[in-house]
Amino acid sequence: MSGREVKLGQTLSSLIERGGYSRNRQEILTALDISPAALSQYARDQTRPSFQKLVALADFFGVSLDYLVYGEVTETVSDDSSVAKYVNESVSRAMASARRHTDLVGRIGRVLSDRVDAVARELADSATAGREGLIQDDEAARIEGYCLSAKILTLDLQYDLIAMPDGEPAAGEFLEVVAKNLAKGCDYQFLVPLGSEGMVEQFRTLLTDRVGRDSVRKNCSFRRTGQPVTAGTALYQLDMVALQADEPALLEQMGEYISVGGDFGYLISPNSDSNSDMVMNKTHRERAQSAFAALWAAAARV
Structure with a gap:
């Protein structure tokens, strides 16, 4: 091993900024076929990309793997060197393997699609998060995708914005869901505490880049409350017909917490150590809806 310091996150952040992709990373996401959260995690050194993704990143920015990983400009490696051969052979094997397994993956996908609902129902009948009154972040994002309306009381928009090393925000896990819904x-309706104006503007900018200013102005409102806010809340009205058609297992898992009219709510976790939120029962949900309405009426526009 060379013992060199890995600087992937620092180098990637610099390439994103120098390439003019700080405000809109969609071209990078499309080229690599990854999510915004994955790119942000690479740039923050929270996760490491696969070898294929590393090669794709280097190709996209037109840099060497040494520069991307170590931030160092190195001499061109000759084609007959062991490193070059290893890289070429690895890429060739990966491409050949992908072609050979295309049909197999397709068959596996069809089998899994036939069984996934049955397996999900089995999990729902056991000691799942839904039965315990908890909802995972990915489940909350899937349910939010079926919102007709959403009322969000948030302390810091942490699930919609990710702070990047260069100071520019990136899309969080829920921002893409919000954009698609808009x-x-x-x-x-987003209700935020005092001092959140900067985050709101960043959030608006990212949403505008995706759906346009008119959709954001028409369907996305922000107000700030002067009341103390200690925990976040998400209150949804859901499209039950679409949810039943697309996510029957998830609906069954969370069904006892969703009203006939599609009302659903949960308390947002107050820390980043857990990816679970607490689902509200009918009584607490109705109290939260009344409290949100009162705070909203008294809050100032942002």
Whole structure:
């Protein structure tokens, strides 16, 4: 081993900024076929990309793997060197393997699609998070995708924005869900504490880049409350027909917490150590809806 310091996150952040991708990373995401959260995690050194993704990143920015990983400019490696041969052979094997397994993956996908609902129902009948009154972040994001309207009381928009090393925000796990919902006409109300104006503007900018200013103005409202805020809340009205058709297992898992009319709510975790939130029962949800309405009426526009 060379003992060199890995500087992937630092180098990637610098390439993103120098390439003019700080505000809109969609071209990078499309080229690598990754999510915004994955790219942000690479740039923050929270996760490491696979070898294929490293090669794709280097190709996209037109740099060597040494520069991407170590931030160092090195001499061109001759084609007959062991490193060059290893790289070429690895890429060739990966491409050949992908072609050989295309049909197999397709068959596996069809089998899994036939069994996934049955397996999910088995999990729902056991000691799952839904039965315990908890909802995982990915489950909350999937459910939010079926919102007709959403009322969000948030302390810091941490699930919608990710702070990047260069100071520019990146899309968090829920921002893409919000953008897709706005494009469909879903109505959002975000209630934030005092001092959140900067985050709101960053959030608006990222949403505008995705769905346009008119959709954001029409369907996404922000107000700030002067009341003390100690915990976040998400209150949804869901499209039950679409949810039943697309996510029957998830609906079964969370069904006892969703009203006939599609009302659903949960308390947002107050720390980043857990990826679970607490689902509200009918009584607490109705109290939260009344409290949100009162705070919203008294809050100032942002």
